[in-house]
Amino acid sequence: MVIVFQSKPSLLAGGVVAGPLEKRSIFSQYFDAIYDDERWEMKTNEQGHRKMVEEACEFAMKKAGVKNPDIDYFMGGDLVNQMTPTNFAARDLAIPFIGLFSACATSVSSVIVASLLTEVGAANFSLAGASSQHNAVERQFRYPVDYGSQKPQTAQWTVTAAGFALIGKHHEEYPSIEAATVGKSIDYGMDDPFHMGAAMAPAAFQTIQSHLEQRNQKIYNYDLILTGDLGQLGLKLLKGMLVESGVKNEELTLLRDAGAEFYGQDESFQSGASGAGCSAAIFFSYVIQQMRAGTYKRVLLVATGALLSPLSFQQGETIPCTAHAIEITMK
Amino acid sequence: MEKEQYKKLEQNVTPKPPYLKNVAKAFFVGGLICTIGQAVSLFYMIFFNFTEATAGNPTVATMVFFAMILTGFGLYKRIGQCAGAGSAVPVTGFGNAVISAAIEHRSEGLVLGVGGNLFKLAGSVVLFGVVSAFFVGLIKYILVTIGVVSW
Amino acid sequence: MVMSFVFAFIVGGIICVIGQLLMDVGKLTPGHTLSTLVVVGAILDGMGLYEPLIDFAGAGATVPITSFGNSLTHGAMAEAEKHGLVGVLSGMFEVTSAGISAAIVFGFIGALIFKPKGNID
Known part of the structure; x- marks a missing residue:
C-alpha cells in the first residue's frame, strides 16, 4: 500500500x-x-x-x-x-x-x-x-x-x-515527501553476487509499478525516476521489464539509475557503482540541489537493495531483493 | 513478468565473458610469470648450489615474495583483473590469496586476525592438495603391494 | 637454454588457460578452480606424468598451482616407498614446504607493513 x-x-x-x-x-x-x-x-x-x-x-x-x-x-x-x-x-x-x-x-x-x-x-x-x-x-x-x-x-x-x-516539517522552499511505497522482498532466483543488478531489477520494477498504480500516475507525470544502484545492466533489465509491461520507449528516458551514472562511463568500474552510500550520496546531494534549483518538480526515488549475506550465498541460497520508493515534489 | 521470462531477458542482456580475450590474457600473463620463474630458478642454479631438481623450492619461495610486494602495493589485484587465471593459477596467486587475507585482517590483531584468517582463501587449496595426495599415495601403495605396479 | 624459457612460457600459459576456461566456461569461483587444479596435479603425479612435464617445461610446470598437488603426492609416495603405509601421511610435506612456509612468512610480514587499499589503478 x-x-x-x-x-x-x-x-x-x-x-x-x-x-x-x-x-x-x-x-x-x-x-x-x-x-x-x-x-x-x-x-x-x-x-x-x-x-x-x-x-x-x-x-x-x-x-x-x-x-x-x-x-x-x-x-x-x-x-x-x-x-x-x-x-x-x-x-x-x-x-x-x-x-x-x-x-x-x-x-x-x-x-x-x-x-x-x-x-x-x-x-x-x-x-x-x-x-x-x-x-x-x-x-x-x-x-x-x-x-x-x-x-x-x-x-x-x-x-x-x-x-x-x-x-x-513541511517547508515550501524545500523538496517535500508526498508519498512512499515500501517494497516487498522479491526473489527471481538470481544467485550471482557479482550480478546484483539482475537480482535487484525485478524488485525495482514491482515497487515502481505498484507506486504508479496506486498513485494513479504514469511515468511521464514525473520529471525523473531515479533508481538506486542497479548499474548499467540492471537498468537495462528494468527498462526491458517496463517495456514488456507496456511502457512506451520515449518514457524510458525519464528513468535513470544512480549506480549506472555514478562513475560516468569509466569501464574500470564494470557495470557501475553500488553500495548503500551510492543512492544516498546522489539522492541527498544532486537530487535535493536540482530540485531546489527548479530543474525537477516531481521525482520518484527508488532505492534498491540486495538482501544477501556471504553466508546465504555460500549455502547456495538465491538473492532476495527489495526496493523502497519516495515521491518528492517541489513547488 | 514471470521468472522464466525474466531469466530469458537476463540472459539476453547480460554480456558473455569475452572468452577469447580472457584466454589470450591468461595465457600471456601466466606464461610470463612462469618464464620469470624459470629465470629465478636459473639464477639459483648458477649462483647457488641448486640443481634442476632442487631449484623448485627456492624459486617458489621467491615468487611468493614477489607476490607479497605486488599485493602490498595494491598491484596484484590489477594484474588479476586483467589476467584472471593467468595470475591466479601460478603460485604467486596462492601467495596473493594468503597475503591479501593477512593484510586485510591485521586490524583484528596478529592472533585472531592474521592468524585466524591467513588461509581463509588458500585453505581450500591446501585441503584438497593434501587430501588428494593422501588418496593418490594410498592407492599407489595398495597397487604396489598387490603387485599391479611398482614404485 | 633459450628453449627452456620458451617451454616454460608455453606450458605455464596453457595451464593458466585451462584455469581460465574452468572459470569462464565452467563458471567456477577462483577457489573451486584452484582446488580442482591441485587435485589434477596430484592425480597426474600418481600416474607418473607430472615429473616428465617438469623435466620438459621447468618453471612452466613448477610455478602453476598444479605443482603443489604434484609435490604433495610426490613426498607421500617417496616416503611410502621407504616406510610403508605410514609414509603416505608423514611424507606429504617433505617436498612442499617452500610454497606454504613462504606464504605464511610473507603473509605475516605483509600484514605488518601494508594496509588494505581500495584503489583501482
Missing part, C-alpha cells in the same frame, strides 16, 4: 561526504566533502566508515543551522556486520537512534520512517540516510580488497560515501 503523507515532510538539507576514488564521480561537484584518505585518518576501515557517517550528518545539520540536541531521531544503516559503523556514529552523535537494514535501499527506507515520525508529530527534525565504505563492505561480502580475482562485466563497485538528509 502506498503511504500518502498529509503533512508533506520536507528534506531540509542533505550532507554527503565521499572517499578519494569518488573524485571520479560525475556527481562529485555536488558532494559536500571528498576526503583523500579512504580511512579518514583512522586506524581501521570501519572506524573511517563511522567518521564518514558522522561528518555527513554534521554537514546536514550545519546547513540547516541545527545542532545534535535539536534532532529527535537518527535513522540509518550500512552494510557492515551488525551495522557497527552507524551504531558507533549514533553513540557519538548522541541522538535517539534506530538502526535500519534494507541493504542499499536503506537510503530510502530510513527517510520513510523519518517522514512517518514527522507526520505523526513525534519529530521536529530527524536525520535519515545510509553509507558504505568500499574496503569494509568488500571484505564483508566478497574477497579481501587486495585479492586478485577477475571481476566480470556484471560486477559493480561499492562506493565509499555517506549521505544523510535532515527531515523536518
Whole structure:
C-alpha cells in the first residue's frame, strides 16, 4: 500500500561526504566533502566508515543551522556486520537512534520512517540516510580488497560515501515527501553476487509499478525516476521489464539509475557503482540541489537493495531483493 | 513478468565473458610469470648450489615474495583483473590469496586476525592438495603391494 | 637454454588457460578452480606424468598451482616407498614446504607493513 503523507515532510538539507576514488564521480561537484584518505585518518576501515557517517550528518545539520540536541531521531544503516559503523556514529552523535537494514535501499527506507515520525508529530527534525565504505563492505561480502580475482562485466563497485538528509516539517522552499511505497522482498532466483543488478531489477520494477498504480500516475507525470544502484545492466533489465509491461520507449528516458551514472562511463568500474552510500550520496546531494534549483518538480526515488549475506550465498541460497520508493515534489 | 521470462531477458542482456580475450590474457600473463620463474630458478642454479631438481623450492619461495610486494602495493589485484587465471593459477596467486587475507585482517590483531584468517582463501587449496595426495599415495601403495605396479 | 624459457612460457600459459576456461566456461569461483587444479596435479603425479612435464617445461610446470598437488603426492609416495603405509601421511610435506612456509612468512610480514587499499589503478 502506498503511504500518502498529509503533512508533506520536507528534506531540509542533505550532507554527503565521499572517499578519494569518488573524485571520479560525475556527481562529485555536488558532494559536500571528498576526503583523500579512504580511512579518514583512522586506524581501521570501519572506524573511517563511522567518521564518514558522522561528518555527513554534521554537514546536514550545519546547513540547516541545527545542532545534535535539536534532532529527535537518527535513522540509518550500512552494510557492515551488525551495522557497527552507524551504531558507533549514533553513540557519538548522541541522538535517539534506530538502526535500519534494507541493504542499499536503506537510503530510502530510513527517510520513510523519518517522514512517518514527522507526520505523526513525534519529530521536529530527524536525520535519515545510509553509507558504505568500499574496503569494509568488500571484505564483508566478497574477497579481501587486495585479492586478485577477475571481476566480470556484471560486477559493480561499492562506493565509499555517506549521505544523510535532515527531515523536518513541511517547508515550501524545500523538496517535500508526498508519498512512499515500501517494497516487498522479491526473489527471481538470481544467485550471482557479482550480478546484483539482475537480482535487484525485478524488485525495482514491482515497487515502481505498484507506486504508479496506486498513485494513479504514469511515468511521464514525473520529471525523473531515479533508481538506486542497479548499474548499467540492471537498468537495462528494468527498462526491458517496463517495456514488456507496456511502457512506451520515449518514457524510458525519464528513468535513470544512480549506480549506472555514478562513475560516468569509466569501464574500470564494470557495470557501475553500488553500495548503500551510492543512492544516498546522489539522492541527498544532486537530487535535493536540482530540485531546489527548479530543474525537477516531481521525482520518484527508488532505492534498491540486495538482501544477501556471504553466508546465504555460500549455502547456495538465491538473492532476495527489495526496493523502497519516495515521491518528492517541489513547488 | 514471470521468472522464466525474466531469466530469458537476463540472459539476453547480460554480456558473455569475452572468452577469447580472457584466454589470450591468461595465457600471456601466466606464461610470463612462469618464464620469470624459470629465470629465478636459473639464477639459483648458477649462483647457488641448486640443481634442476632442487631449484623448485627456492624459486617458489621467491615468487611468493614477489607476490607479497605486488599485493602490498595494491598491484596484484590489477594484474588479476586483467589476467584472471593467468595470475591466479601460478603460485604467486596462492601467495596473493594468503597475503591479501593477512593484510586485510591485521586490524583484528596478529592472533585472531592474521592468524585466524591467513588461509581463509588458500585453505581450500591446501585441503584438497593434501587430501588428494593422501588418496593418490594410498592407492599407489595398495597397487604396489598387490603387485599391479611398482614404485 | 633459450628453449627452456620458451617451454616454460608455453606450458605455464596453457595451464593458466585451462584455469581460465574452468572459470569462464565452467563458471567456477577462483577457489573451486584452484582446488580442482591441485587435485589434477596430484592425480597426474600418481600416474607418473607430472615429473616428465617438469623435466620438459621447468618453471612452466613448477610455478602453476598444479605443482603443489604434484609435490604433495610426490613426498607421500617417496616416503611410502621407504616406510610403508605410514609414509603416505608423514611424507606429504617433505617436498612442499617452500610454497606454504613462504606464504605464511610473507603473509605475516605483509600484514605488518601494508594496509588494505581500495584503489583501482
